[in-house]
Amino acid sequence: EVQLVESGGGLVQPGESLRLSCEVFEFTFNLYWMTWVRQAPGKGLEWVASINNDGSAEYFVDAVKGRFTVSRDNAKNSLYLQMNSLKVEDTAVYFCARFGVTNGLDVWGQGTTLTVS
Amino acid sequence: QSALTQPASVSGSPGQSITISCTGTSSDVGAYNLVSWYQQHPGKAPRLLIYEVSKRHSRLSSRFSGSKSGNTASLTISGLQAEDEAHYYCCSYAGSQIYVFGTGTEVTVL
Numbered sequence: 001e002v003q004l005v006e007s008g009g010g011l012v013q014p015g016e017s018l019r020l021s022c023e024v025f026e027f028t029f030n031l032y033w034m035t036w037v038r039q040a041p042g043k044g045l046e047w048v049a050s051i052n053n054d055g056s057a058e059y060f061v062d063a064v065k066g067r068f069t070v071s072r073d074n075a076k077n078s079l080y081l082q083m084n085s086l087k088v089e090d091t092a093v094y095f096c097a098r099f100g101v102t103n104g105l106d107v108w109g110q111g112t113t114l115t116v117s
Numbered sequence: 118q119s120a121l122t123q124p125a126s127v128s129g130s131p132g133q134s135i136t137i138s139c140t141g142t143s144s145d146v147g148a149y150n151l152v153s154w155y156q157q158h159p160g161k162a163p164r165l166l167i168y169e170v171s172k173r174h175s176r177l178s179s180r181f182s183g184s185k186s187g188n189t190a191s192l193t194i195s196g197l198q199a200e201d202e203a204h205y206y207c208c209s210y211a212g213s214q215i216y217v218f219g220t221g222t223e224v225t226v227l
Contacts, residue, residue, distance in 0.1 A: 035216075037163075044120070044221035045155070045163065045206050050214060059214040062118055095162055104153035104168030105208075111162060 002026045002107050004096050009112035016086055016116075022079040022096030022109055030054065030074040033099035036081050038092035039111075046092075049081065050099065064090075086116045121146065121207055121219035128225040134195040137222045139207030140188060145217055147188035151210035154183055154192045158203045166205075167192060194224070202226045 008020040022034070036048040049070040050059045058070045069082045079096050093111040100106030122140040129135040139146065139154075146152055152170045155163040165174045167183035170190060180195045190209070194201055207219035 037218075044204075045157075045208075045218040046120075047208070047216040047218055050216070057214075061215070097163075100165075100168075102153075102165070102168040102172070102174065103151055103210075104165045104174065105155070105163070106165045106168075106174065108162035108164070 002098075004098065004107055004109035006094065006096050006109040006112035009094065009114045011115045011117065012086055014086060014088060014116055017082070017084045018086065018114065020081040020083070020094055020096075020112055020114070022081075024077045024079070024098070027098070027107075029072075029077045034070075034072065034079045035097045035099055035105060036070060036079075037095045037097055037105070038090075039095070040089075040092045043092075048094070051079070083114070086114075088116050090114060091116050118211065118215065118217055121209060121217055123205075123207060123219040123222045125220070126223045126225065128227055129194075129197045130227045131197055131199065133197050134193060135197060135224065137192045137194075137205055137207075137224070139190040139192070139209075139219045141190075141209055141217070142188055145188075145209040145211040146185065146190050148212065149210045150185065152183070152185060152190040153208045154181075154190075155206045155208065156203050157206065163206065197226055199226050 003025040097105035098107040154167040157163040171183040
């Protein structure tokens with residue numbers, strides 16, 4: 001079964017760093033762009049970052065530029081989100097998602113929760 | 118990178134049709150035929166419904182349809198059913214590999 005499993009969330013203080021991971025199963029990871037999407041408590045979805053299939057290009061929403069980096073290890077079928085200088089407003093559930101050939105996010109993980117307080 | 122505008126809530130009775138609008142600008146919705154729609158039930162991950170404005174994701178019921186006119190995209194749910202009660206989000210490509218989601222719409226089945 002095609003699956004994405006996030007991990008690494010937790011409670012941190014403002015200014016600290018954290019790395020989220022997303023392990024993928026049952027598809028050829030190196031063929032797909034990947035994306036991180038977050039959802040603050042009781043709020044809507046926000047696209048955070050994307051990375052191309054070979055990891056050579058990254059794209060970010062303005063709110064996290066310069067603080068977050070996204071990377072991937074295709075040999076380990078894993079996606080990462082390194083978050084530095086965390087702010088209270090970064091508190092959210094973070095989802096990783098696959099950018100399908102459909103130009104839509106066709107597979108999602110279950111999410112991992114980051115609390116900055 | 119402003120969020121696309123959706124109505125906060127839409128409701129309908131079982132069997133009725135509802136339409137959710139998603140208004141952007143000439144730099145996102147109006148510029149590209151790359152609007153997708155997602156359904157999210159409480160506590161769950163979002164699920165892709167529609168991609169490239171009007172194409173249904175695999176095995177999606179034909180009760181769901183998408184369209185676009187100018188800077189506004191729309192999702193129509195016909196034959197409304199209890200399980201359609203959820204939040205719905207549009208998403209559009211905004212150029213330079215940037216994407217923007219809509220503000221989200223809560224659908225209530227009366």
